[in-house]
Amino acid sequence: MKHLRQLENQSIFILREAYKNFDNLGMLWSMGKDSTVLLWLARKAFFGHVPFPLLHVDTSYKIPAMIEYRDRLAREWRLNLVVGQNKEALANGMNHTRGRVECCTALKTEGLKLLLEEKGYTGIILGVRSDEDSTRAKERYFSPRDKNNEWDFRDQPPELWDQYKISFPPGTHIRIHPLLDWTEINIWEYIKLENIPFLDSLYLDQGTGQRYRSLGCEPCTFPMKSTAKNVDDVIIELKNSKVAERAGRAQDEGRGMEQLRKEGYM
Amino acid sequence: MTGTTSASHDMPNDNPIKETMNIVIVGHVDHGKSTLLGRLYADTGTLPVGKIEKIQAICQQQGKEFEYAFLFDAFLEEQQQGITIDTARTFFSWGNRQYIIIDAPGHKEFLKNMVSGAARAEAALLLIDALEGVKDQSKRHGLLLSMLGVKQVTVVVNKMDLVGYREDVFRGIEKEYTEFLAQLNVIPQYVIPASAKQGINITTNATETPWYTGPTVLDSLSHFSLDAADTEQPLRLPLQDVYKFDARRILVGRITAGQLKVGDRLVFAPSNKSAVIQTIEAFNVDPAPMQARAGESVGITLDEQIFVERGQIAAHEHQGPFVSTSFRANVFWLGQRPLERNRTYSLRLATREVPCEVSTIHRIVNANDLDDRQTSTSVQRNEVADLTFRTKAPLAFDTYTTSEDTGRFVLVDEYDVSGGGIITEMIRDEQEGLRTEARERDSAWVKGEIGPEERAQHYGHRAAVVLFTGPDTTAKAFLARKLESVLVAEGRHAYLLDAENLRRGLDADIGETNATEAVRRYGEVAKLLTDTGLLVLSTTNPFSLPGGTIAQAIQTLINPTPVITIYMSKEQESLLPDATLTFVGPEDFDARTRQIIETLKQIGILAESVGAQPDFQFSI
Ligand SMILES: Nc1nc2c(ncn2[C@@H]2O[C@H](COP(=O)(O)OP(=O)(O)OP(=O)(O)O)[C@@H](O)[C@H]2O)c(=O)[nH]1
Numbered sequence: 001m002k003h004l005r006q007l008e009n010q011s012i013f014i015l016r017e018a019y020k021n022f023d024n025l026g027m028l029w030s031m032g033k034d035s036t037v038l039l040w041l042a043r044k045a046f047f048g049h050v051p052f053p054l055l056h057v058d059t060s061y062k063i064p065a066m067i068e069y070r071d072r073l074a075r076e077w078r079l080n081l082v083v084g085q086n087k088e089a090l091a092n093g094m095n096h097t098r099g100r101v102e103c104c105t106a107l108k109t110e111g112l113k114l115l116l117e118e119k120g121y122t123g124i125i126l127g128v129r130s131d132e133d134s135t136r137a138k139e140r141y142f143s144p145r146d147k148n149n150e151w152d153f154r155d156q157p158p159e160l161w162d163q164y165k166i167s168f169p170p171g172t173h174i175r176i177h178p179l180l181d182w183t184e185i186n187i188w189e190y191i192k193l194e195n196i197p198f199l200d201s202l203y204l205d206q207g208t209g210q211r212y213r214s215l216g217c218e219p220c221t222f223p224m225k226s227t228a229k230n231v232d233d234v235i236i237e238l239k240n241s242k243v244a245e246r247a248g249r250a251q252d253e254g255r256g257m258e259q260l261r262k263e264g265y266m
Numbered sequence: 267m268t269g270t271t272s273a274s275h276d277m278p279n280d281n282p283i284k285e286t287m288n289i290v291i292v293g294h295v296d297h298g299k300s301t302l303l304g305r306l307y308a309d310t311g312t313l314p315v316g317k318i319e320k321i322q323a324i325c326q327q328q329g330k331e332f333e334y335a336f337l338f339d340a341f342l343e344e345q346q347q348g349i350t351i352d353t354a355r356t357f358f359s360w361g362n363r364q365y366i367i368i369d370a371p372g373h374k375e376f377l378k379n380m381v382s383g384a385a386r387a388e389a390a391l392l393l394i395d396a397l398e399g400v401k402d403q404s405k406r407h408g409l410l411l412s413m414l415g416v417k418q419v420t421v422v423v424n425k426m427d428l429v430g431y432r433e434d435v436f437r438g439i440e441k442e443y444t445e446f447l448a449q450l451n452v453i454p455q456y457v458i459p460a461s462a463k464q465g466i467n468i469t470t471n472a473t474e475t476p477w478y479t480g481p482t483v484l485d486s487l488s489h490f491s492l493d494a495a496d497t498e499q500p501l502r503l504p505l506q507d508v509y510k511f512d513a514r515r516i517l518v519g520r521i522t523a524g525q526l527k528v529g530d531r532l533v534f535a536p537s538n539k540s541a542v543i544q545t546i547e548a549f550n551v552d553p554a555p556m557q558a559r560a561g562e563s564v565g566i567t568l569d570e571q572i573f574v575e576r577g578q579i580a581a582h583e584h585q586g587p588f589v590s591t592s593f594r595a596n597v598f599w600l601g602q603r604p605l606e607r608n609r610t611y612s613l614r615l616a617t618r619e620v621p622c623e624v625s626t627i628h629r630i631v632n633a634n635d636l637d638d639r640q641t642s643t644s645v646q647r648n649e650v651a652d653l654t655f656r657t658k659a660p661l662a663f664d665t666y667t668t669s670e671d672t673g674r675f676v677l678v679d680e681y682d683v684s685g686g687g688i689i690t691e692m693i694r695d696e697q698e699g700l701r702t703e704a705r706e707r708d709s710a711w712v713k714g715e716i717g718p719e720e721r722a723q724h725y726g727h728r729a730a731v732v733l734f735t736g737p738d739t740t741a742k743a744f745l746a747r748k749l750e751s752v753l754v755a756e757g758r759h760a761y762l763l764d765a766e767n768l769r770r771g772l773d774a775d776i777g778e779t780n781a782t783e784a785v786r787r788y789g790e791v792a793k794l795l796t797d798t799g800l801l802v803l804s805t806t807n808p809f810s811l812p813g814g815t816i817a818q819a820i821q822t823l824i825n826p827t828p829v830i831t832i833y834m835s836k837e838q839e840s841l842l843p844d845a846t847l848t849f850v851g852p853e854d855f856d857a858r859t860r861q862i863i864e865t866l867k868q869i870g871i872l873a874e875s876v877g878a879q880p881d882f883q884f885s886i
């Protein structure tokens with residue numbers, strides 16, 4: 001439990017640095033377990049308040065239960081929810097059959113870019129974790145993105161002690177990653193410790209012998225075989241599992257994720 | 267997990283995790299850091315399924331032998347060049363610990379990335395290639411580890427397969443490198459002969475090195491100890507922010523050393539403000555905490571609504587940090603442009619940010635030979651130097667050895683963090699005597715019921731000293747008198763205190779020559795008057811000292827009440843750089859008076875109208 005408090009203290013520090021140093025700040029919320037833990041940490045950091053908008057880039061292909069859950073928590077926790085969507089791409093019929101990477105690029109990367117442009121955010125908080133895939137393992141807590149939202153992993157700023165990249169030229173923005181040091185198991189341990197409401201109907205086995213391990217768009221996210229019916233079961237299952245977390249996410253195959261993330265994918 | 271045979275990697279990892287620890291792997295380029303890490307994961311069976319096969323496919327495609335390094339050198343560029351470019355965080359659970367193992371690059375081009383990785387670590391594995399021996403970056407990394415605060419180091423002499431596992435080769439490197447580390451006051455925990463590629467002494471002790479009886483690399487991890495949080499040290503709580511989301515006014519920050527509890531009296535440096543902790547606030551914690559310790563991100567409320575802001579460091583009475591505008595430090599420079607004297611950089615220490623300059627470059631430290639120290643006029647990229655700094659405003663800090671987190675800082679050049687340093691020595695500046703006087707006087711100050719905020723609310727302005735300075739015959743006194751009349755006519759509480767008026771009374775015993783003492787007495791009188799909530803106006807005419815010096819001395823004495831300097835000059839030359847307002851040449855004095863009043867409103871000293879509440883941007 002002590003290790004969870006260590007992680008919590010670090011993430012809260014980062015959230016408060018972000019809030020102090022960025023005038024136009026937003027936090028991405030995908031309703032998944034990570035960004036929901038992040039949202040909870042924000043409520044801790046700001047004593048029950050969430051003093052910036054929560055951004056959801058809606059691809060329109062999300063699992064319906066996710067949207068219900070989103071709207072319920074937004075109401076209960078008095079969140080300022082901002083939903084963005086690449087309407088043009090959708091109007092042109094974009095979907096995963098045109099290529100998974102293409103679809104992710106249009107609906108998520110571009111969708112996010114449009115939202116950032118429209119609202120002029122200079123700081124975006126995201127719940128990515130280093131252990132998700134090997135490109136995220138190389139992220140900084142405060143990671144600059146250029147005018148095209150691109151990530152230059154070859155030339156990242158030094159990050160010393162608790163001093164982060166908080167000044168940046170106009171037109172660029174900073175991605176803030178308070179959960180980099182958390183593992184998937186830590187997320188579940190923390191959900192249990194703090195009793196955080198999560199999307200149990202998707203993350204737990206409802207008697208069908210399967211559950212989602214990672215949530216995304218309906219066509220590209222596949223449930224795994226599992227009989228985990230509560231958080232404890234999930235933790236035990238993960239401790240004994242050797243399957244990668246994002247194995248159920250189609251866009252990660254080959255160098256898909258590397259390409260996506262360089263272009264500004266979350 | 268000690269002993270020489272370790273079957274421990276067959277142990278399932280269902281031990282409850284008790285703590286996390288960050289370990290960095292460093293060393294010269296190509297000495298096998300990423301390979302060792304890959305091997306550690308592969309041989310403990312902690313990789314996800316399919317991962318090895320994926321790497322196998324990539325290596326085959328590139329016509330290479332299997333490379334364990336590709337497990338973490340994930341980017342195409344990295345794999346093509348067989349080099350690590352940026353650090354990777356990897357997660358490894360073993361025993362009761364969750365490790366974050368950070369794989370750092372060895373190429374000197376990427377030193378800033380290595381530093382980013384190492385700055386997060388509590389311990390390090392430093393690799394040396396048995397065939398190549400100790401190289402440039404082996405030493406530079408060793409030096410940087412000691413500066414970054416990584417005190418626990420285990421050395422791995424890797425690629426022992428390339429030297430036929432010869433003990434004499436190993437002992438030679440062991441001796442050379444241990445002697446180097448000794449100069450940095452670092453004693454390695456272990457020096458391990460290994461072959462990452464062949465899996466020798468990584469997770470199991472091998473017959474290839476019968477002469478070695480120490481732990482394997484895996485075992486050595488559990489011998490690193492976690493710093494017990496610095497709860498015994500004097501309290502340091504650098505303020506991060508002040509929140510007013512609801513009725514509570516909550517001060518937040520992360521405790522970097524020591525501990526605090528409800529009821530403790532805190533003193534904030536450098537403002538010397540003081541109040542008692544009323545509550546410790548927390549969300550979803552019941553009952554509310556009564557104490558907190560180093561490492562915790564806390565929120566507190568105080569019994570008095572004193573004005574404090576980000577950057578101040580809270581401490582217990584009489585145990586505060588140093589305050590000065592000067593200190594000496596060891597700095598490593600990572601910027602594209604060299605670090606030079608006479609250029610302004612932004613210095614960030616804990617949550618404080620102040621402009622600073624390098625005042626002296628004492629030496630450049632040669633990483634290869636720590637004794638050979640050269641003098642220089644600038645610090646180049648990737649160099650380490652011993653420097654004295656001068657900050658534009660008083661800074662609260664510790665030396666690195668007394669309190670790590672408040673004893674180190676980074677330097678920002680334009681938009682970029684470009685270097686880091688650890689403070690070795692506090693240097694007394696000219697203000698030291700006055701600062702001590704102010705601190706002692708403030709801590710013994712007997713307060714009435716009415717605080718500065720209430721006075722400010724009542725008067726429609728906060729207290730301040732407005733100081734007119736500049737060369738003779740620029741009509742400073744005329745403008746000061748004019749401002750006084752206009753302010754009073756508006757209903758503000760302003761008073762022209764000419765230093766001349768002290769001369770025959772309060773200063774009668776010191777004569778004309780003791781200018782410094784005259785300024786000190788003026789400052790103490792100004793302190794009293796501003797404590798009543800007044801706007802005190804004056805010129806520097808009667809003092810035979812430079813305007814900047816007078817302003818600084820008064821500022822130190824009335825701190826944190828602001829001194830507003832109005833500089834008046836006949837020509838554009840020789841201006842006062844830090845003046846709040848500058849007037850050049852003769853002009854309309856009514857317009858100038860209005861301009862001063864507007865400025866006082868902008869910086870939150872005057873409320874828009876009498877009776878309205880001023881906004882508090884400055885410290886009160
Ligand atoms: N023979 C032999 N080769 C090794 C050993 N360890 C690593 N190598 C090889 O040395 C080369 C460099 O290894 P890396 O692990 O990439 O080195 P590194 O220290 O991570 O390099 P940078 O991160 O770029 O500084 C690779 O080709 C490895 O296969 C070893 O123990 N023996």
Ligand SMILES: [Mg+2]
Pocket residue numbers: 299300301335339349350369370371372
């Ligand atoms: Mg490497």
